[in-house]
Amino acid sequence: MDFVSVKILVIVLEASTLTLAYSINDTKDLLTELFTSNSYNKKVRPIKDQDKEVNVTITFQISAITQFDEQEESLTTAGYLSVEWVDEMLAWATADHNGISRLIVPQDDIWKPDISLRNSFSSFKGLGSSYFNAWIISNGDVQWEPFQIFKSTCSVDITFFPYDSQTCEMKFIAWSYSKNEVKFFLSSGIMKTDYSESATWEIAKMSSKASNEDTPTIIFTLKLNRKPLFYVLNMIVPVILLSFMNIFTFALPVKSGERASYAVTLFLSISVFLTIIASEFPKNSDNLSILALYLILMTSVSTIFVLVSVLQIRLVNRDEENMVIGTFYKLLLRLVNVLICNKCNGRKKKVDAIGESKDTDNSGIPDQSEAEAEVTWLDVVHAMDFLCFWIGSFVIFVVTLTIMLLLLNNPQRN
Incomplete structure (x- = not known):
């Protein structure tokens, strides 16, 4: 009886799956509705009340530290920003489109915040490329993950080289928008899910902060410790x-x-x-x-x-005979004789630079000229x-x- 119940449950689930499946025509119809029938314009901020801000949530997924150039004072990292926002013009009812809950569209077909690396070292350009896609959920949620090589400026402090520690910032801004149009928020800060360890540097600390006081800005900070071996x-x-x-x-x-x-x-x-x-x-x-x-x-x-x-x-x-040893050199020699304690077996030490004593078998004291002759x-x-x-x-x-x-x-x- 239990086996029969399980079999019936499997058949019901399979039937439900077949019922919810959608065809290529359903996807085409949805795209036509969103981008043609609804007159979607990617130049307009995707919010019905244009007096409100578009809230953009950002997470930085770092993949690797490819180079830290002390000469150029630049940091090159590989990774991508996970950017999320709500596009009210791209929302639909799944029941009206045979259960379609997600779409994948090219990034250039939709509105997106013009996020740029402000402290870029070499060139100033926006994120992503024409071959990157964005994910759209039926409620209007958009997720965009443009992978890129970021080359940012970084002031170098070499005081404790090679046991030095460098703190580098990556400042991303919405270049064209003000705080009244776009606001940045942090999601998870910096993530190291797919991070590959560097042979030269180790990440000691990561931090991030968002600021919307003037231009929407988000700053990711990396504290790097050099591997000194x-x-x-x-x-x-x-x-x-x-x-x-x-x-x-x-x-x-x-x-x-x-x-x-x-x-x-x-x-x-x-x-x-x-x-x-x-x-x-x-x-x-x-x-x-x-x-x-x-x-x-x-x-x-x-x-x-x-x-x-x-x-x-x-x-x-x-x-x-021609170059008489001066007083300075005699004092130097006397100092060394005192330091090395040149007495041995009770015998008197050899004449020093001043000629005060001399190794001898009798108690006679030689004159200064005789002592100096032996130096x-x-x-x-x-x-x-x-x-x-x-x-x-x-x-x-x-x-x-x-x-x-x-x-x-x-x-x-x-």
Whole structure:
């Protein structure tokens, strides 16, 4: 008995479906009625009381971030706007047209709000194209979803590059209409239903707002966080390694003849990275990148190391008999002897630059002229190596640690 009941129900449903089916002639008749018999004019706002506004509801469906150009300061996104409004001139009774409840018509055959991207970067044009269609429901509801590539302007802040965060806006307006003719409303803001993740940027936050104070405007805001891994591995790590390699300029024997060329090579390498990173930034003076500042500091340190290396080469080739070691160099040598604690096994340390003490097997104290005779320019250069190595290590470590902490603690990414 249950099987028979089910069978009868299926037959009734099939009969109902056949009864509600409509033919191509029904669709043609409906189109003729709407667009010909009713004298539809797409140049007229689709509302019977022309003193009222047409309410337009908008949602942005973002598909992908195709490009963010820091040089041009532009953002290129792919997606479409889901635009809905009520066209009172395109409403019909489904019972009079064999149950037709929806029509699909070309977008250029009906009235639509002339929505445009106000902050467009390259060209100013309306949405959609002639081959896009719109959906019309029997109660007059119209849904229009024009897909487009949007290229908008976006101010770039490269202070914390490559841990930077950029906030970009897309401003859509009804170009020809005032607030008394068209009003914009938000439906769902920005949707990521079909979004494809970018390899360079991630969307950290999305927001939207509608304004009808003057020109109907709707603003979609994207907060983008850069994915830093590529730049960390290919820029930051090599630069840090080059910076610490600078220190070993003073570990290289000055008489090897390679110290100056080694220092110059490191200077040129850091300069190349500075040029590469500068090419990633927009040509403006509003913001200074912390990473660029670090490179400038390391370039300055490298320049100082080159100059000191050249000076040391000149000093080591001096003749002590013709070029007397001055007081400054003697004090420098004495300072280094104090720092390295050059006492060993209870023996007195070697004569310093002032000649106060000397390694000796007896308690006799030599005069100053004898002590000075044992101090050479090579000793002075070794003392300079010691000071430059440790002072340079401290400066580079502190600067590097400070810069990295500033980059990692970017407040904009929170």
